[in-house]
Amino acid sequence: MNSTLDAAEAGCPFCKMVMHVVLGGEGIEQIGASGVYHFEPLNPVTPGHRLFIPAFHYEHAAEAPSATGAVFEWAAYWAAERGEDFNLIVNAGSDASQTVPHLHVHYVPRRPGDGLVLPWTNQPPASSGENR
Template sequence: MTSDLRFCPFCPASAGGDPSEVDPADIVRRWPAATAFHPRRRIIPGHVIVAPHAHVESGHRDPVVTGYAAACAAELADQLGYREYNLIQSSGRSATQTVPHIHWHLVPRSPDDGLPLPWTPSQQREQAERTEAAA
């Protein structure tokens, strides 16, 4: 996945400039080289994105930047009191990456939140049922 830095929605927000995609009111925390913010479409209350300031398109391109952002996300989880959560990073379109800038989704979880991951057995059963019903 290649991108043009001029069109990256996370770079202006992470750098603290005039963000085109992130409302400054949604910024949760800043570190020297990363910013955490609420996404426009939260999948569950408390869902936060942590993006490094450096423009890195996917996780393998710069493991140090990727690791730094993950450490910031883990630190934020502790600060917010999240004890059960998913920390999700997708690299590439096939892995559901939609923004060509490395970022971590910090998603707080609870037993009754109703948010299955796509690869969990319950989600696979639901997908199989939908496919069967459509056939």
């Protein structure tokens, strides 16, 4: 486990974003004094897609179950305020499609015809004319 500053210096993009805010910059938004930040990912899969991260650097969900719970809790509060259908998704490890080794939870709003097909559902594949 590294400090946020150490991880930022080592190249963690999420820790760099947190340190930028801590040092007086702007960018991602902290939820109150929770230590949880949220922002739009580089490639949102649906409109409104957000990432929720803890300020402290943990590589993935299994490294810090309590922090994972807190991040999910704040993502769920965010979802409740929006009142729409959604997925909360966490990937842990490269074999599970985690591309940034910093604990993060995806909030993915869902709408009819949004084009995002999850393989464990009975959704039909999106037609080529639908947008994601």
